[in-house]
Amino acid sequence: MPGRWPVCKNIPSKKSIEKGTRRPMQQKLPERFSMTTLEKNLAALMPVNEDLVRRICLPVDGTHIHFLQGGEARYQRHRTLLPFVVGKEDFLSTLGDANIGENIFLFGIGLGEQLDYLLEHFKEAGITVWDRDPWLVRLVLMQRDYSQYIGSGQLQLHMCADLFGMLDTVKSASVICHPFLRSVYENEYKLVEDGVGKKRAIICSGDLFVDDVGKILRGFGYSLYTLEIKKLALEEIETAIQRFDPNMIIAINYTNGLAEMCHSQGVDLICWEVDPAADRLKPCNAPTDRAFIFTYRKANVRAFIQAGFKNVEYLPLASNIEKRFPAELSLKEKESYGSSLSFVGSSMIEQAKSFRDIFLSHYKAYCGGSPNAVEEGNRLLEEILSVQRQDLSTYRIPDLLSQYFSDFISYLFNLPGAHNPFMLVGEIAAAEKRINYIASLGRLGLNVWGDQGWRITEQYGVKYMGSAGHTYEINKIYSASLVNVDINRLYQADIVTMRVFDIMACGGFVLAEYSRDLDELFEIGKEVEAYHTLDELLSKASYYLDHRGEALEIAERGREAVRNNHTIEKRVKYMLSVAMNNQ
Template sequence: MLLQKNLHTLRKLYPTLAKRISWPVDSNHIIEKDNKIGYVLHDTPYPISLSRKKLQRFAKHAPYSKDVLLWGCGVGDILDVLLAKQNNIVLWERDPWLLRILLKRRDFGPFLRSGQLRILLGSDIVLERGNLQDYQMMGHPFFSSLYKFEKNIVLKPQAPIVFLCKGELFVSDVGNILQHRGYAVYMWDVECLSHDEVVYGALMAKPSLCVSINYRYGLAEIVERTSSKLLVWEIDPSMDRIRNVETDTKSSFIYTWRAAHIDSFRRSGFQNVKYLPLATNTKRCFPTKGTLEERDVYGCSVSFVGASLVDQGQHYRDVFLSSYAQWSGREDGSEKLQGLMREQSKDLSIFIADELLGYWFPDFSKAMEDAQVSLSSLLGEWIACLKRQSYVMALQDHDIQVWGDRGWSGVPNYRGQAGHLREVVHVYRRSIINIDINRIYQPDIVTMRVFDVIATGGFILTEYTPALDDLFDVGVEIATYTTMDDLIEKVDFYRSHPEERTRIIQAGRKRVHAEHTMEHRLTTMLSAIHEK
């Protein structure tokens, strides 16, 4: 078996590397079918094998007998060309699973033993960056952009290293700002890699700072071992209660978009916890006139862009019911839950699930008080789903257009998904009124949607929360509603008063640029760290 043969060679030459490649790793992002390999990014599979035409074009311009640093192995087709042209190659790959796929393709023993090929995995690039300055850098067409941050580690060998936890929302924005401020950013995949590899990378590279969007259990303990500092910006709801930390947290700094979470973090052992609202990236969210095609595709009177919460809500509702059935040994959970939901549905502007649980499930609620996942959190997503569906349906007579996941497919005027980085911005710009419907169980936050819409020059009608008063002059810089009926009335009013919309848009955008950009938030967080 070629994989084992190559690993045997690596064990003789680079025993630690061979062990790391063999450690457990999540492979759900890789699709292997009919001898073809696909890489799943943002729920979309992309082929990573080059066509014959592209490979011939690459071979035509590939260097001969040079020192080459290759970013990303893909399936090995580019590597084959470079080896055939007698180049000395350092191959860097962040993903151990892709390396396993590569090592199953052919026997690389002769190239490894001769030194013509050397493999670097993950954080090795930090340790080797001072030795790679004279190498010609080349990248796999797909992975070259995916590994864009790591390139800067080599290009700026003296820059301080930041480990940025790999993820979705905000991660790329934060990485770009850190890089602009002189840091070299390494994407730290704490979710897919084995715990051993996560710890190994941090201990060997010794980053000056570790940054995470949302807290991951165990991060504080890992970072404390590196003598580094941990910066966390919590921006998303979590079903789990915050677990107690098992280390000193003087070097961990937690910023949360919910002031209500400050006490929870502190009770769990975190010393440095502060409230910090969300913000926008003005380099991505800005006004433009746009093309006629954009106006035709995205232009509408009223829009909502966001998750339906259908899948999440149903999943957590089912978890609640199965937990109740297992605890009680009874089958009356569904009937009781329907009664609870009838009461909650009478007013979807106020979350009263905690009180209702005490009435409909008193003994179960008491028994589960200290559970890792709170019962009200499990029901929260389902109630939030019903609220969004109800508010959107109430605006059908106003021709509301909806972009989001397939949970909205049963709603009239469902327009499909809108990509977060580009397409969603077009919707914000081209809608006369953008609607913001917050999750019912977190009424104390200001959503990212608010800042993004305002930054694009769009008009947003958002649900009122006292947190808005600290960020905007309500009624002057932002428009709000309180109930479903109030929402409908405000939509009618602002549709027929364009001059009022324009006044609020201009005032709001001025405030966002002055105080609520990602740059402002990073300045706040980094300043606090450097003061300690």
């Protein structure tokens, strides 16, 4: 979470605004974005809403907005870059029944295209704009001079937690939504539609899993507000909590400092860890009686307890059966998605390259910036990986790192903010394992969906099918494949992945890597099939390709097991009951 920012008593200087704007990895903005224009708009806003001016100048992460070489914008949602430009036809279709003389509430400022149109064509209307993202508000104020509209009162700007105080006045206005941000701000739009109920929860932003949990919570009657805890300044986060006054904060995956913040605000924390974390878990420096941690991995329970958390338990992953279900395919779709043997997922190649660079940059710093440090570190790293490659079914990275880099590992663990070295190198080894297993399956006619990194396996007979959408396209792949393969990360072969639950929910047969957890959750050989080694994976894949009827029977029983016992709705209901019973 970005830190605090000093209160602006006067109009912020250009230098102070730029300081609040800079973030790691933030790209240079196109020329149309001007600090001078921003200063002029803030000067007009200062006598109207000094608090908003100060908050606009707080540190904010803008790395989710990307600009191509020609200046065209892309919005990164989850892990996908999406076009972020509103054409005239798009925003005309959002006008609805808005009248020239009435008040208008613009839900989502975007890059200002709709706002500019409204100011030009609805000159007698009062226009109130709200956006959840301070970075977008700042970009719009850098792009065009709105000072006369702000000064006259025709244009009123709001952001983040301001929404809670605007809900009554919005009822008398024509609501116009940004065509893209409407879905991104789903929780907030429900507040505009329905108001704030008695049951309130803040949900921390994140990947696709967050959307599933949010929809379930809304179904349980909760009013939700989404908090960008990794992008906003701490002061903006605290303001949202104080104004919304939630019963609890829900997080998918833990962020260091989150428990301390929840304790300082007197609100319960429910966190479901569903992914491996690259950074190290730090000791919690606050009481954790009201923090409830659920982790997908039994081995992580001890780590959280050692970090000072009292309420920690294992909770396996699950599937959203409203989104994952058997797909009915047309003949054409069967040709596109049908496969005897398939795998859907990341090649992990780019992440492995990134983690290798991070590891070596830390090593270079440890060596005092020596020009030979990267070469030496890479040589030692290759020696470690070559030993690990000899047996990809047994995770040896921690012992090998301690043997080859003992002093460096101690240095990293005492370095504030440093990455977890075991995780960095573990991801590299995990990528190599995944590539090796997929390449070996090429001889059986494997189709693979995912990123371009998979092309490296085409030389081994693997057919690369391109990327798979996260919505219903995956259902078609899982449903149309006779054998769906699951490959765990090398360093967490003890878990049951989300992929296993989703394949089974779609009625697909899954050949998963064996773990004790898999054996506890499902009946192996009747609801799911499992392998221990690469040789066993190849052997069982060949067997079930020749015994289609057995695979289909296992798949049907597996689907019923997931629907009855392993849905995200059941997991969320359980977490809520644990928290409520401990109040």
